[in-house]
Amino acid sequence: MSLRTKKTSSSTSTASLDAALRGIDELLGAVGLTHGTRRTRPPASKKTASSARQAAAQKKSAPKKKAASSPTVLRVPAWERYPWLVQGFSTRPGGVSKAYAPRTLQGEMNLGFTVSDTQKNVQRNREIFLRTLLEAKSAPPKHVALTLLRQIHSGIVYRVDGARPGDAALRSGDGMIAAQPGQMLGILTADCLPILVVDVRQRVVAAFHAGWRGTAARIVERGVGRMQAEFGSKPADLTAAIGPGIGACCYAVGDEVRNEFDSQFAYSDQLFREVYDSDPIKEKYPLLFLTARAPGHSDLGPSTHLDLAEANRRQLLDAGVGERKIHVLGVCTACHAAQFFSHRGEQGFTGRMMSVVGIR
Numbered sequence: 139m140s141l142r143t144k145k146t147s148s149s150t151s152t153a154s155l156d157a158a159l160r161g162i163d164e165l166l167g168a169v170g171l172t173h174g175t176r177r178t179r180p181p182a183s184k185k186t187a188s189s190a191r192q193a194a195a196q197k198k199s200a201p202k203k204k205a206a207s208s209p210t211v212l213r214v215p216a217w218e219r220y221p222w223l224v225q226g227f228s229t230r231p232g233g234v235s236k237a238y239a240p241r242t243l244q245g246e247m248n249l250g251f252t253v254s255d256t257q258k259n260v261q262r263n264r265e266i267f268l269r270t271l272l273e274a275k276s277a278p279p280k281h282v283a284l285t286l287l288r289q290i291h292s293g294i295v296y297r298v299d300g301a302r303p304g305d306a307a308l309r310s311g312d313g314m315i316a317a318q319p320g321q322m323l324g325i326l327t328a329d330c331l332p333i334l335v336v337d338v339r340q341r342v343v344a345a346f347h348a349g350w351r352g353t354a355a356r357i358v359e360r361g362v363g364r365m366q367a368e369f370g371s372k373p374a375d376l377t378a379a380i381g382p383g384i385g386a387c388c389y390a391v392g393d394e395v396r397n398e399f400d401s402q403f404a405y406s407d408q409l410f411r412e413v414y415d416s417d418p419i420k421e422k423y424p425l426l427f428l429t430a431r432a433p434g435h436s437d438l439g440p441s442t443h444l445d446l447a448e449a450n451r452r453q454l455l456d457a458g459v460g461e462r463k464i465h466v467l468g469v470c471t472a473c474h475a476a477q478f479f480s481h482r483g484e485q486g487f488t489g490r491m492m493s494v495v496g497i498r
Protein backbone atom coordinates (compact mmCIF):
# COMPACT_ATOMS: atom_id res chain seq x y z
CA MET A 139 0.00 0.00 0.00
CA SER A 140 1.36 3.41 -0.83
CA LEU A 141 0.98 6.39 1.40
CA ARG A 142 -0.18 8.88 -1.18
CA THR A 143 -0.02 12.51 -0.21
CA LYS A 144 -3.22 14.22 -1.23
CA LYS A 145 -2.16 17.67 -0.11
CA THR A 146 1.10 19.17 0.91
CA SER A 147 1.59 19.21 4.63
CA SER A 148 2.27 22.66 6.03
CA SER A 149 4.35 21.33 8.85
CA THR A 150 7.37 19.14 8.37
CA SER A 151 7.27 18.01 12.00
CA THR A 152 3.86 16.42 11.52
CA ALA A 153 4.41 15.25 7.95
CA SER A 154 5.32 11.67 8.76
CA LEU A 155 2.51 11.35 11.28
CA ASP A 156 0.07 12.77 8.75
CA ALA A 157 1.31 10.26 6.22
CA ALA A 158 0.81 7.47 8.72
CA LEU A 159 -2.67 8.72 9.53
CA ARG A 160 -3.58 8.93 5.86
CA GLY A 161 -2.29 5.41 5.46
CA ILE A 162 -4.53 4.28 8.26
CA ASP A 163 -7.47 6.16 6.75
CA GLU A 164 -6.94 4.32 3.50
CA LEU A 165 -6.65 0.98 5.26
CA LEU A 166 -9.77 1.65 7.26
CA GLY A 167 -11.71 2.87 4.28
CA ALA A 168 -10.91 -0.39 2.53
CA VAL A 169 -12.38 -2.44 5.36
CA GLY A 170 -15.20 -0.09 6.34
CA LEU A 171 -13.78 1.09 9.65
CA THR A 172 -13.16 4.55 11.03
CA HIS A 173 -11.11 5.92 13.85
CA GLY A 174 -12.38 8.39 16.34
CA THR A 175 -9.59 10.52 17.76
CA ARG A 176 -8.77 12.88 14.95
CA ARG A 177 -10.89 15.66 16.38
CA THR A 178 -8.67 15.75 19.44
CA ARG A 179 -5.75 16.71 17.26
CA PRO A 180 -5.51 20.22 15.83
CA PRO A 181 -5.43 20.48 12.03
CA ALA A 182 -1.88 20.48 10.68
CA SER A 183 -2.41 23.80 8.89
CA LYS A 184 -3.10 25.59 12.18
CA LYS A 185 -0.38 23.91 14.14
CA THR A 186 2.19 26.68 14.44
CA ALA A 187 4.82 27.10 17.07
CA SER A 188 2.89 29.93 18.72
CA SER A 189 -0.41 28.05 18.85
CA ALA A 190 1.39 25.07 20.33
CA ARG A 191 2.89 27.36 22.99
CA GLN A 192 -0.53 28.82 23.69
CA ALA A 193 -2.06 25.41 24.08
CA ALA A 194 0.75 24.39 26.38
CA ALA A 195 0.28 27.51 28.47
CA GLN A 196 -3.42 26.82 28.82
CA LYS A 197 -2.72 23.41 30.27
CA LYS A 198 -1.42 24.86 33.51
CA SER A 199 -2.79 22.12 35.68
CA ALA A 200 -1.20 19.37 33.63
CA PRO A 201 2.16 18.20 34.95
CA LYS A 202 5.10 18.80 32.67
CA LYS A 203 5.56 15.71 30.59
CA LYS A 204 7.12 14.77 27.32
CA ALA A 205 5.21 16.12 24.35
CA ALA A 206 3.21 13.45 22.58
CA SER A 207 1.05 13.51 19.52
CA SER A 208 -2.44 12.08 19.88
CA PRO A 209 -2.66 8.41 19.13
CA THR A 210 -4.87 7.07 16.42
CA VAL A 211 -7.31 4.57 17.86
CA LEU A 212 -9.27 2.26 15.62
CA ARG A 213 -12.84 1.67 16.65
CA VAL A 214 -15.64 -0.53 15.39
CA PRO A 215 -18.20 1.89 13.91
CA ALA A 216 -21.08 -0.51 14.52
CA TRP A 217 -20.25 -0.35 18.23
CA GLU A 218 -20.37 3.44 18.47
CA ARG A 219 -24.11 3.20 19.15
CA TYR A 220 -23.42 1.79 22.62
CA PRO A 221 -22.50 4.77 24.83
CA TRP A 222 -21.63 2.48 27.75
CA LEU A 223 -19.04 0.58 25.72
CA VAL A 224 -15.36 1.54 25.68
CA GLN A 225 -13.53 -0.02 22.74
CA GLY A 226 -10.46 0.56 20.65
CA PHE A 227 -7.39 -0.89 18.97
CA SER A 228 -4.21 1.17 19.30
CA THR A 229 -1.92 1.80 16.35
CA ARG A 230 1.77 2.70 16.10
CA PRO A 231 1.82 6.48 15.52
CA GLY A 232 1.54 8.87 18.45
CA GLY A 233 2.96 8.41 21.94
CA VAL A 234 6.42 9.05 23.38
CA SER A 235 8.41 5.88 22.64
CA LYS A 236 11.45 6.21 20.40
CA ALA A 237 12.88 2.75 20.93
CA TYR A 238 11.55 1.33 17.68
CA ALA A 239 11.55 4.51 15.66
CA PRO A 240 15.21 5.25 14.90
CA ARG A 241 14.46 6.78 11.50
CA THR A 242 11.70 9.12 12.50
CA LEU A 243 11.43 11.95 14.98
CA GLN A 244 7.88 11.00 15.90
CA GLY A 245 7.18 9.19 19.13
CA GLU A 246 5.41 5.87 18.95
CA MET A 247 2.65 4.27 20.96
CA ASN A 248 4.43 1.22 22.36
CA LEU A 249 2.11 -0.13 25.05
CA GLY A 250 4.04 -3.22 26.11
CA PHE A 251 6.89 -3.37 28.62
CA THR A 252 9.42 -4.55 26.08
CA VAL A 253 13.13 -4.93 26.76
CA SER A 254 14.25 -2.05 24.55
CA ASP A 255 11.79 0.57 25.73
CA THR A 256 11.70 2.40 29.05
CA GLN A 257 9.04 1.63 31.63
CA LYS A 258 8.38 5.36 31.94
CA ASN A 259 7.60 5.78 28.25
CA VAL A 260 5.30 2.77 28.17
CA GLN A 261 3.48 3.95 31.27
CA ARG A 262 3.03 7.38 29.73
CA ASN A 263 1.76 5.83 26.49
CA ARG A 264 -0.75 3.76 28.43
CA GLU A 265 -2.03 6.90 30.14
CA ILE A 266 -2.39 8.66 26.80
CA PHE A 267 -4.10 5.70 25.15
CA LEU A 268 -6.53 5.11 27.98
CA ARG A 269 -7.37 8.80 28.20
CA THR A 270 -8.03 8.87 24.46
CA LEU A 271 -10.31 5.85 24.76
CA LEU A 272 -12.28 7.27 27.66
CA GLU A 273 -12.54 10.81 26.37
CA ALA A 274 -14.09 9.69 23.15
CA LYS A 275 -17.57 9.87 24.58
CA SER A 276 -19.40 11.69 27.33
CA ALA A 277 -18.52 11.14 30.96
CA PRO A 278 -15.67 8.85 31.93
CA PRO A 279 -16.43 6.30 34.63
CA LYS A 280 -15.53 7.22 38.22
CA HIS A 281 -13.23 4.29 38.73
CA VAL A 282 -11.24 2.80 35.92
CA ALA A 283 -9.30 -0.42 36.17
CA LEU A 284 -7.27 -1.69 33.25
CA THR A 285 -6.53 -5.39 33.59
CA LEU A 286 -3.88 -7.10 31.50
CA LEU A 287 -2.57 -10.64 31.46
CA ARG A 288 0.75 -12.37 31.25
CA GLN A 289 -0.10 -13.80 27.84
CA ILE A 290 1.09 -17.35 27.39
CA HIS A 291 -0.61 -18.57 24.17
CA SER A 292 -3.08 -20.71 26.04
CA GLY A 293 -6.82 -21.34 26.14
CA ILE A 294 -7.11 -19.93 29.69
CA VAL A 295 -9.90 -17.41 30.31
CA TYR A 296 -10.51 -15.43 33.52
CA ARG A 297 -13.54 -13.68 34.84
CA VAL A 298 -12.32 -10.30 36.07
CA ASP A 299 -14.23 -8.78 38.96
CA GLY A 300 -12.53 -5.48 39.56
CA ALA A 301 -8.95 -4.74 40.43
CA ARG A 302 -7.22 -6.76 43.05
CA PRO A 303 -5.50 -4.22 45.32
CA GLY A 304 -1.93 -5.02 46.21
CA ASP A 305 -1.80 -7.78 43.65
CA ALA A 306 0.69 -6.50 41.13
CA ALA A 307 1.38 -9.85 39.53
CA LEU A 308 -0.42 -10.45 36.28
CA ARG A 309 -2.40 -13.63 35.90
CA SER A 310 -1.21 -15.97 33.19
CA GLY A 311 -3.74 -16.57 30.46
CA ASP A 312 -5.12 -15.26 27.19
CA GLY A 313 -8.73 -14.32 27.75
CA MET A 314 -10.80 -12.21 30.13
CA ILE A 315 -14.48 -11.54 30.60
CA ALA A 316 -16.01 -8.81 32.75
CA ALA A 317 -19.31 -7.10 33.50
CA GLN A 318 -18.34 -4.41 36.03
CA PRO A 319 -18.59 -0.73 35.12
CA GLY A 320 -15.14 0.85 34.99
CA GLN A 321 -13.45 -2.42 34.12
CA MET A 322 -11.24 -2.29 31.03
CA LEU A 323 -9.69 -5.43 29.56
CA GLY A 324 -6.47 -5.05 27.59
CA ILE A 325 -4.68 -7.40 25.19
CA LEU A 326 -1.16 -6.71 23.91
CA THR A 327 -0.17 -7.82 20.41
CA ALA A 328 2.32 -7.37 17.59
CA ASP A 329 1.02 -9.88 14.95
CA CYS A 330 -1.17 -12.12 17.10
CA LEU A 331 -4.85 -11.27 16.90
CA PRO A 332 -6.68 -9.24 19.51
CA ILE A 333 -10.32 -10.31 19.58
CA LEU A 334 -13.03 -8.39 21.40
CA VAL A 335 -16.50 -9.79 22.12
CA VAL A 336 -19.45 -7.86 23.56
CA ASP A 337 -22.81 -8.99 24.90
CA VAL A 338 -24.74 -5.84 24.08
CA ARG A 339 -27.84 -6.84 26.04
CA GLN A 340 -26.29 -7.85 29.35
CA ARG A 341 -23.29 -5.56 28.99
CA VAL A 342 -20.60 -8.16 29.25
CA VAL A 343 -17.25 -7.65 27.56
CA ALA A 344 -14.47 -10.05 26.66
CA ALA A 345 -10.96 -9.74 25.23
CA PHE A 346 -8.80 -12.51 23.82
CA HIS A 347 -5.23 -12.97 22.60
CA ALA A 348 -5.04 -15.42 19.71
CA GLY A 349 -1.81 -16.51 18.12
CA TRP A 350 -1.74 -19.91 16.46
CA ARG A 351 -1.41 -21.78 19.75
CA GLY A 352 -4.25 -19.92 21.41
CA THR A 353 -6.35 -20.37 18.30
CA ALA A 354 -5.61 -24.11 18.28
CA ALA A 355 -6.59 -24.13 21.98
CA ARG A 356 -9.90 -22.51 20.94
CA ILE A 357 -9.42 -19.50 23.17
CA VAL A 358 -12.30 -17.61 21.54
CA GLU A 359 -14.75 -20.52 21.57
CA ARG A 360 -13.89 -21.19 25.20
CA GLY A 361 -14.24 -17.53 26.03
CA VAL A 362 -17.71 -17.23 24.52
CA GLY A 363 -18.69 -20.41 26.34
CA ARG A 364 -17.48 -18.82 29.55
CA MET A 365 -19.61 -15.71 28.88
CA GLN A 366 -22.61 -18.00 28.58
CA ALA A 367 -21.74 -19.94 31.72
CA GLU A 368 -20.94 -16.92 33.92
CA PHE A 369 -23.44 -14.37 32.69
CA GLY A 370 -25.98 -16.29 30.64
CA SER A 371 -24.96 -14.47 27.47
CA LYS A 372 -27.00 -15.52 24.47
CA PRO A 373 -25.26 -15.88 21.11
CA ALA A 374 -27.87 -13.63 19.48
CA ASP A 375 -26.73 -10.74 21.69
CA LEU A 376 -23.04 -11.12 20.90
CA THR A 377 -20.94 -9.09 18.54
CA ALA A 378 -17.22 -9.51 17.93
CA ALA A 379 -14.27 -7.67 16.43
CA ILE A 380 -11.05 -9.20 15.14
CA GLY A 381 -8.34 -6.53 15.32
CA PRO A 382 -5.10 -5.93 13.44
CA GLY A 383 -2.81 -8.95 13.17
CA ILE A 384 -0.58 -10.80 10.77
CA GLY A 385 -2.36 -11.66 7.52
CA ALA A 386 -2.28 -14.88 5.57
CA CYS A 387 -0.06 -12.96 3.12
CA CYS A 388 2.82 -12.94 5.62
CA TYR A 389 2.12 -15.74 8.07
CA ALA A 390 4.20 -18.68 6.88
CA VAL A 391 3.98 -21.54 9.35
CA GLY A 392 5.65 -24.90 9.83
CA ASP A 393 4.31 -28.42 9.57
CA GLU A 394 3.64 -28.55 13.31
CA VAL A 395 1.08 -25.78 12.96
CA ARG A 396 -0.60 -27.40 9.98
CA ASN A 397 -0.69 -30.75 11.78
CA GLU A 398 -2.12 -29.24 14.94
CA PHE A 399 -4.90 -27.47 13.05
CA ASP A 400 -5.63 -30.56 10.94
CA SER A 401 -6.15 -32.55 14.13
CA GLN A 402 -8.28 -29.83 15.75
CA PHE A 403 -10.53 -28.44 13.04
CA ALA A 404 -12.64 -30.16 10.40
CA TYR A 405 -12.35 -27.00 8.26
CA SER A 406 -8.58 -26.83 8.63
CA ASP A 407 -7.94 -27.04 4.87
CA GLN A 408 -9.83 -23.76 4.42
CA LEU A 409 -7.44 -21.95 6.75
CA PHE A 410 -4.21 -22.57 4.88
CA ARG A 411 -2.87 -21.54 1.53
CA GLU A 412 0.24 -22.47 -0.37
CA VAL A 413 2.43 -19.49 -1.25
CA TYR A 414 5.29 -19.77 -3.71
CA ASP A 415 8.45 -18.05 -2.67
CA SER A 416 9.39 -15.29 -5.05
CA ASP A 417 12.67 -14.42 -3.38
CA PRO A 418 14.66 -12.72 -6.18
CA ILE A 419 17.94 -14.24 -4.95
CA LYS A 420 16.50 -17.72 -5.23
CA GLU A 421 15.14 -16.95 -8.68
CA LYS A 422 18.44 -15.59 -9.88
CA TYR A 423 20.68 -18.25 -8.33
CA PRO A 424 18.54 -21.38 -8.09
CA LEU A 425 21.60 -23.63 -7.96
CA LEU A 426 22.56 -22.19 -4.59
CA PHE A 427 19.35 -23.50 -3.18
CA LEU A 428 19.18 -26.91 -4.82
CA THR A 429 18.50 -29.70 -2.43
CA ALA A 430 18.88 -33.42 -2.77
CA ARG A 431 15.39 -34.08 -1.56
CA ALA A 432 12.70 -35.74 -3.59
CA PRO A 433 10.36 -33.52 -5.61
CA GLY A 434 7.67 -32.03 -3.42
CA HIS A 435 9.90 -32.13 -0.36
CA SER A 436 12.21 -29.28 -1.20
CA ASP A 437 12.53 -26.08 0.76
CA LEU A 438 12.14 -24.35 -2.59
CA GLY A 439 8.56 -25.45 -2.74
CA PRO A 440 5.56 -23.44 -1.61
CA SER A 441 5.34 -22.40 2.00
CA THR A 442 2.19 -22.89 4.02
CA HIS A 443 0.45 -19.75 5.21
CA LEU A 444 -2.17 -19.63 7.93
CA ASP A 445 -5.18 -17.33 7.86
CA LEU A 446 -5.43 -16.66 11.58
CA ALA A 447 -8.31 -14.20 11.29
CA GLU A 448 -10.41 -16.68 9.34
CA ALA A 449 -9.62 -19.40 11.89
CA ASN A 450 -10.95 -17.21 14.68
CA ARG A 451 -13.91 -16.02 12.62
CA ARG A 452 -14.86 -19.67 12.20
CA GLN A 453 -14.68 -20.16 15.97
CA LEU A 454 -16.93 -17.16 16.55
CA LEU A 455 -19.41 -18.57 14.04
CA ASP A 456 -19.28 -21.97 15.74
CA ALA A 457 -19.92 -20.23 19.06
CA GLY A 458 -23.11 -18.82 17.59
CA VAL A 459 -22.08 -15.23 16.83
CA GLY A 460 -23.93 -13.98 13.75
CA GLU A 461 -21.84 -13.59 10.61
CA ARG A 462 -22.83 -9.95 10.21
CA LYS A 463 -21.94 -9.21 13.80
CA ILE A 464 -18.32 -10.26 13.34
CA HIS A 465 -16.19 -7.29 12.34
CA VAL A 466 -12.84 -8.24 10.85
CA LEU A 467 -10.32 -5.41 10.55
CA GLY A 468 -8.42 -7.48 8.00
CA VAL A 469 -5.25 -5.41 7.97
CA CYS A 470 -1.90 -7.20 8.01
CA THR A 471 0.48 -5.86 10.65
CA ALA A 472 3.56 -7.24 8.86
CA CYS A 473 2.59 -5.53 5.58
CA HIS A 474 1.98 -2.19 7.28
CA ALA A 475 4.80 -1.72 9.76
CA ALA A 476 4.46 2.08 9.68
CA GLN A 477 0.98 1.80 11.12
CA PHE A 478 1.38 -1.26 13.33
CA PHE A 479 4.05 -3.05 15.34
CA SER A 480 4.88 -6.41 13.79
CA HIS A 481 6.95 -9.10 15.47
CA ARG A 482 7.55 -10.92 12.18
CA GLY A 483 7.83 -7.83 10.06
CA GLU A 484 10.57 -6.47 12.28
CA GLN A 485 12.32 -9.68 13.29
CA GLY A 486 11.20 -9.44 16.89
CA PHE A 487 12.50 -5.91 17.49
CA THR A 488 9.22 -4.10 17.91
CA GLY A 489 6.68 -2.65 20.31
CA ARG A 490 3.15 -3.74 21.19
CA MET A 491 -0.31 -2.47 20.37
CA MET A 492 -3.07 -2.66 22.95
CA SER A 493 -6.68 -3.55 22.29
CA VAL A 494 -9.19 -2.58 24.94
CA VAL A 495 -12.82 -3.30 25.61
CA GLY A 496 -14.60 -2.12 28.71
CA ILE A 497 -17.74 -0.85 30.36
CA ARG A 498 -18.16 2.82 31.14
Ligand SMILES: [Zn+2]
Binds near residue numbers: 387
Ligand atom coordinates in the same frame (compact mmCIF):
# COMPACT_ATOMS: atom_id res chain seq x y z
ZN1 LIG B 1 1.01 -9.24 5.05
